[in-house]
Amino acid sequence: MNRLxxxxxxxxxxxxxxxxxxxxxxxxxxxxxxxxxxxxxxxxLARWPRLFGAGADGARGMLSTIAGSMMTVVGVxxxxxxxxxxxxxxxxxxxxxxxxxxxxxxxxxxGVFAGIFTYCLIVLRTIRSGEDGVFVPSLAVSFSVxxxxxxxxxxxxxxxxxxxxxxxxxxxxAVADETMLAxxxxxxERLGDGRVDDGENVPALPSLPAWRWQPVPATRNGxxxxxxxxxxxxxxxxxxxxxxxxxxxxxxxxxxxxxxSIALEDPPGKEIITALQAAYTIDRHRTVEQDSAFGxxxxxxxxxxxxxxxxxxxxxxxxxxxxxxxILAGIATxxxxxxxxxxxxxxxxxxxxxxxxSLLADSFDQIRRNAKGNVTIFLRILEALQIIAxxxxxxxxxxxxxxxxxxxxxxxxxxxxxxxxxxxxEAHLMRLSIILKA
Numbered sequence: 001m002n003r004l005x006x007x008x009x010x011x012x013x014x015x016x017x018x019x020x021x022x023x024x025x026x027x028x029x030x031x032x033x034x035x036x037x038x039x040x041x042x043x044x045l046a047r048w049p050r051l052f053g054a055g056a057d058g059a060r061g062m063l064s065t066i067a068g069s070m071m072t073v074v075g076v077x078x079x080x081x082x083x084x085x086x087x088x089x090x091x092x093x094x095x096x097x098x099x100x101x102x103x104x105x106x107x108x109x110x111g112v113f114a115g116i117f118t119y120c121l122i123v124l125r126t127i128r129s130g131e132d133g134v135f136v137p138s139l140a141v142s143f144s145v146x147x148x149x150x151x152x153x154x155x156x157x158x159x160x161x162x163x164x165x166x167x168x169x170x171x172x173x174a175v176a177d178e179t180m181l182a183x184x185x186x187x188x189e190r191l192g193d194g195r196v197d198d199g200e201n202v203p204a205l206p207s208l209p210a211w212r213w214q215p216v217p218a219t220r221n222g223x224x225x226x227x228x229x230x231x232x233x234x235x236x237x238x239x240x241x242x243x244x245x246x247x248x249x250x251x252x253x254x255x256x257x258x259x260x261s262i263a264l265e266d267p268p269g270k271e272i273i274t275a276l277q278a279a280y281t282i283d284r285h286r287t288v289e290q291d292s293a294f295g296x297x298x299x300x301x302x303x304x305x306x307x308x309x310x311x312x313x314x315x316x317x318x319x320x321x322x323x324x325x326x327i328l329a330g331i332a333t334x335x336x337x338x339x340x341x342x343x344x345x346x347x348x349x350x351x352x353x354x355x356x357x358s359l360l361a362d363s364f365d366q367i368r369r370n371a372k373g374n375v376t377i378f379l380r381i382l383e384a385l386q387i388i389a390x391x392x393x394x395x396x397x398x399x400x401x402x403x404x405x406x407x408x409x410x411x412x413x414x415x416x417x418x419x420x421x422x423x424x425x426e427a428h429l430m431r432l433s434i435i436l437k438a
Contacts, residue, residue: 013102015081015110022111023118030122030140037137056129059141063127066148067120073155074113080162081106087166091311093301095294098285099174103165109158116147168316172299176323179295180330182288187334213244214268215258222282224249224259226290229349231279232260233341235272236348239264243276248352250291253282292331293354296362299324307370307377317367318380324363325384331356332392356392357400364404372415375425378408382428389435398436405432 011017085097100106123144128135164170227249236243239262246258253259260276262268286294303320306313336356341349364381371377382405389401412425 013098015101015107018104018107019111019114022108022115026115026119027122030119033140033143034123034126034137037139038135056127056134056136059127059136060124063120063124063141063144066144067117067124069148070113070117070120070151073151074110074117077110077113077155077158080159081110084162084166088171091166091305092168092171093298093305095286095298095301096171096175098287099171099178100165105158105161109154109161112154113151116144116151119147120144168302168313169319172302172316172319172323175295175298175302176327178288179292179299179327182290182292182295183327183330183334186290186292187331187336212264213261214264215246216260216262216268216273216276217256218247218253218259218280218282219255219277220282221253221255222284223252223286224280225283225285225287226281228279229341229351231275232349233343235275235279236262237343239272242347242350244350245352248354250286250293292327293359293362296324296327296359299327300363300366303367304370307367307374314374314376317371317374317377321367321377321380321384325387328360328363328384328388329391331359332388332397356397360388360400360404365407368404368408368411372411373417375412375416375418375421378412378416378425379428381408382425382432386428386432386435389432401432402436405429405436 081100085100088100089097123137123140126135126137126140224247227245232243232245242263244261244263246260247253259280262272262276286297288295299320303317303324305311306316306320337351337353339351339353340347341351364384367377368381371381385401385404389398392398392401409425409429412422416422416425
């Protein structure tokens with residue numbers, strides 16, 4: 001199942017899978033209309049001679065013109081897509097290229113243009129005249145005109161779509177929406193009888209049997225994209241033991257190093273090792289599906305690029321901070337499962353996963369360090385922390401917010417020279433402190 005999910009993710013983010021399906025559909029459509037023409041064309045030609053009365057030479061010329069123009073449009077479309085990818089990579093971050101490649105509109109547009117070209121080729125080869133008799137699939141030829149008109153409309157829409165998709169606000173919003181979907185899937189998530197890591201009451205680790213932790217090596221180099229938690233629970237239950245994750249989702253692993261450990265008296269059998277390895281999905285890049293921190297990472301990278309001296313785009317950085325605040329505000333009210341996952345009172349899995357504190361640090365630490373002297377960014381982060389503090393519950397989360405506040409205060413004291421600007425920052429710090437003490 002894990003392999004199927006990985007394969008589906010690769011196909012979904014490719015430029016060839018969906019266009020290929022559309023081309024196949026266009027072939028079946030052409031064959032179907034030609035078959036209908038073979039039995040019904042004389043009746044339609046007699047009833048609507050002006051609509052279906054094209055001769056063999058005229059039909060060939062029209063289909064050749066449409067097919068040639070569609071190939072030209074396909075080339076232009078690919079050029080526009082490649083230009084967009086290059087611009088997004090240089091202006092924002094290369095980590096968002098996968099989002100553009102997964103864009104359904106782009107995939108459908110490429111497929112439609114290639115499909116119209118294929119359709120015209122199939123219909124064109126069935127036209128006969130001269131000694132072999134005369135056959136002109138009038139319905140299929142007429143439908144090619146409809147497809148060509150539709151292609152023109154799609155091209156105009158695609159130009160608008162490309163222009164809209166490279167706007168900073170749309171890119172940041174798309175990444176934030178994808179991250180929030182991941183948050184909705186992951187938190188809260190009950191795995192076994194997992195206790196919730198909320199506040200100070202983290203359950204103490206019970207004593208385990210005096211067994212050795214047997215390592216489970218990674219099968220390849222790459223990032224951990226996903227994990228089948230149900231498989232870990234099942235294997236731990238069947239072997240009456242505990243499985244411990246050694247690497248979290250989103251981390252890079254080296255082939256042969258431990259990604260998990262299982263507590264057994266004797267070295268585990270090959271079947272257990274293979275099953276545990278199959279529960280992990282490892283590939284060359286990170287994805288957001290089970291890794292909400294990667295969505296935050298993408299937005300932080302765009303913020304850092306906007307704050308770089310070569311670009312110096314504070315407005316884009318402010319938008320990134322706004323969306324980070326929205327993501328963290330959504331996480332602040334959710335229950336994050338504990339790392340200790342029980343089943344029937346027995347500890348089965350010791351997991352590694354994100355916490356509110358780690359996600360908060362991922363969101364603002366690097367931005368704060370790269371925003372030296374930027375009063376606008378300091379103020380916007382403090383406003384974001386005020387929003388999050390109004391929603392966060394539990395002493396641990398409030399302590400993490402307080403530490404962020406202290407770090408911003410320290411950075412502002414060292415890098416902001418204007419008395420007026422420092423007064424603004426101190427006013428925001430005072431308001432945040434009151435919210436955190438409430």
